[in-house]
Amino acid sequence: MIKYGFLVMGAPYSSPAPHSALRFAHAVLARGHQIAGVFFYHDGVHNASSLMTPPQDELNLREAWTELNQQHAVQLDVCIAAALRRGLMSESEAQRHGRQAFNIALPFELTGLGQLLELQQRTDRLITFA
């Protein structure tokens, strides 16, 4: 059993990276390995938006990531600096910055870049999808 971590830097619906990462994730699990966590960085932070509303007959990437968290305990970390710049924030960050809305909620967590290093240290493989 190998422990995997993913770094996702592509935006949903404009980059194929999130799709590639998700398909790879299911193949990893099917081979009996474990996925410890996913770190969303750069434009990849948009994967976490709770306001993401694609047409009903299309894959909702946020829901697909959420399912991975719920069924396989995959930690979903979002880089806070990359997220705030792009207008993605949690309720507490919205309060801190005086914003009227928020669009990051559990199971996604806003974290620092240190979490990426930590993910690399506690996994056997770190695969980048960008």
Next chain:
Amino acid sequence: MILHILTKAPDSSASTQMQQAIGDQDAVLLIEEAVTAALDPSWAAWQQCHTRIFLLSEDLIARGLASIAAGNGLPTLEMDGFVALTEQYEKTVTWY
């Protein structure tokens, strides 16, 4: 021993940089836009890595290139084979 994952077309700068970085023991997996390499069997990397370079079949199929890859006799892998490569190679580098 490194697994290089190329996501951009063979004429991209990402591809050129990757080709300069490939070591003798390394393997290459072509995914996303990189599967357009199936159209060019004379691409230098096919010779450079001959037994250690693969196209991801799902991405070939998505672009309608599966039969062209087969016709050109180029090696393909399923997503399962992608995972197997990462089992074999401890280090991976994604070129994008």
